[in-house]
Amino acid sequence: MITTSSRRAMLAGLGGLGATSLAGCVTQGGTASGLIAPSRPAFVVPPLAPLRMSVDRITKITVCLRPFRAAGPRLDVEQVAGKRVVHNYGHGGSGWSLSWGSSTIAAGKALEGGTKEVAVIGCGALGLTSALLLQRAGAKVTIYAKERTPQTRSFRATGTWSPDSRVADADKAAPGFPALWEEMARASYAAYQTLLGLPGEPVSWSDRYTLLGGGAGGPRGPRPAGSVHFAEYGERLHDIVPGFQDLPAGSHPFPVERVRHGTSMQFNVSDLAHMLTNDFLAEGGRIVAMTFDTPADLARLSEPVVVNCTGYGARALWKDETITPVRGQIAWLAAQPEVHYGVYYKHVSVLPRPDGIVVQYVGDSDMWGYGIDVERPDRAEAENAVTTIASLYERA
Numbered sequence: 001m002i003t004t005s006s007r008r009a010m011l012a013g014l015g016g017l018g019a020t021s022l023a024g025c026v027t028q029g030g031t032a033s034g035l036i037a038p039s040r041p042a043f044v045v046p047p048l049a050p051l052r053m054s055v056d057r058i059t060k061i062t063v064c065l066r067p068f069r070a071a072g073p074r075l076d077v078e079q080v081a082g083k084r085v086v087h088n089y090g091h092g093g094s095g096w097s098l099s100w101g102s103s104t105i106a107a108g109k110a111l112e113g114g115t116k117e118v119a120v121i122g123c124g125a126l127g128l129t130s131a132l133l134l135q136r137a138g139a140k141v142t143i144y145a146k147e148r149t150p151q152t153r154s155f156r157a158t159g160t161w162s163p164d165s166r167v168a169d170a171d172k173a174a175p176g177f178p179a180l181w182e183e184m185a186r187a188s189y190a191a192y193q194t195l196l197g198l199p200g201e202p203v204s205w206s207d208r209y210t211l212l213g214g215g216a217g218g219p220r221g222p223r224p225a226g227s228v229h230f231a232e233y234g235e236r237l238h239d240i241v242p243g244f245q246d247l248p249a250g251s252h253p254f255p256v257e258r259v260r261h262g263t264s265m266q267f268n269v270s271d272l273a274h275m276l277t278n279d280f281l282a283e284g285g286r287i288v289a290m291t292f293d294t295p296a297d298l299a300r301l302s303e304p305v306v307v308n309c310t311g312y313g314a315r316a317l318w319k320d321e322t323i324t325p326v327r328g329q330i331a332w333l334a335a336q337p338e339v340h341y342g343v344y345y346k347h348v349s350v351l352p353r354p355d356g357i358v359v360q361y362v363g364d365s366d367m368w369g370y371g372i373d374v375e376r377p378d379r380a381e382a383e384n385a386v387t388t389i390a391s392l393y394e395r396a
């Protein structure tokens with residue numbers, strides 16, 4: 001519970017209360033050589049509008065299954081039903097983040113041999129980016145898919161830059177996978193930089209506050225015995241992705257021992273998915289509703305090359321049991337345009353998006369939801385998550 005004046009400042013939207021003292025902390029450190037090292041400018045917490053967390057503000061609960069593959073996403077090529085099939089699925093909790101990079105690799109493979117007509121199966125993050133990249137490289141592209149925006153699983157994602165979230169098992173991925181991941185992540189990151197500042201804000205930056213210590217709980221706990229060793233490659237991008245730093249005590253309005261602050265990219269999935277779909281159609285692409293029951297059904301297509309972006313659907317279609325579902329659920333609250341920051345507290349993450357406030361219990365390790373393929377919403381989980389965050393804003 002917030003019991004201090006800083007808490008009241010937060011409730012009053014005066015999160016900058018501590019800013020004066022924080023600003024006063026700017027120092028220049030001397031180095032062993034006697035040179036003055038450049039100091040990081042102090043971050044001044046801006047006024048933080050309170051999140052209006054109450055269960056009666058839940059507008060919907062959505063559930064999605066992350067398509068986790070221990071080896072990492074599948075990107076190989078095979079010949080099936082007379083077609084050259086390039087796979088592009090199995091991105092775990094990183095599909096939006098890695099989409100442009102992964103699809104650049106898949107599109108390159110699809111165009112080897114000079115084909116000019118390509119079928120893309122799937123209309124989620126990977127299908128849309130593959131289709132756009134192929135089309136912009138000069139191919140005639142048709143997307144065939146059972147679902148399109150807003151019915152895809154991609155549409156139900158949180159929408160944060162999370163390129164190594166459940167993307168592989170560090171002990172099972174091939175030795176070259178970390179470098180491949182970095183190539184995909186850097187290409188995606190660069191592509192998303194070009195989508196910032198557009199009308200509708202398909203991609204934007206937001207401040208994030210990670211609340212730790214005491215009752216806030218620690219960061220995600222240690223890896224439980226026998227659990228998957230989820231790969232963590234974030235450090236490979238340290239030169240382009242802003243880091244998180246501890247805020248000095250008293251410089252923030254949160255009622256916890258320790259707060260880390262960072263700035264992160266976010267995908268406003270509703271705008272982003274619609275923009276990608278509209279761009280693809282406006283640039284001459286076609287989307288055809290079609291369901292494939294077995295790989296042999298690909299024979300129905302006229303295109304000689306197929307990019308397979310079926311996500312979790314590849315488990316059934318391709319009988320790929322190396323895909324493990326990792327369930328994730330979001331409680332949506334009515335949007336608060338005045339809120340521009342995300343919070344992580346007691347394993348609940350909150351992200352403000354133009355289409356709603358995303359509230360998600362993420363568990364105390366990445367094993368949360370692992371192996372669970374239940375897409376039915378769990379109201380109690382949603383309400384607990386909302387109530388947890390509400391406690392931050394309660395008056396003493």
Ligand SMILES: Cc1cc2nc3c(=O)[nH]c(=O)nc-3n(C[C@H](O)[C@H](O)[C@H](O)COP(=O)(O)OP(=O)(O)OC[C@H]3O[C@@H](n4cnc5c(N)ncnc54)[C@H](O)[C@@H]3O)c2cc1C
Pocket residue numbers: 063064065066067088089090091092093094095096097098121122123124125126127144145146147148152153154155156157158159160161162163290291292293309310311312313314317326327328329330
């Ligand atoms: C709760 C949650 C939060 C997430 N948050 C993030 C995040 O913040 N950032 C991030 O980067 N990632 C996030 N992810 C992961 C991301 O959502 C997935 O990695 C991504 O959606 C996978 O995209 P996809 O295009 O491969 O699959 P999908 O979106 O599932 O698309 C598959 C497409 O293939 C079609 N299809 C499937 N089978 C068939 C078939 N047999 N016949 C015809 N069509 C078929 C479908 O209809 C659909 O069009 C999150 C996932 C979950 C569950």
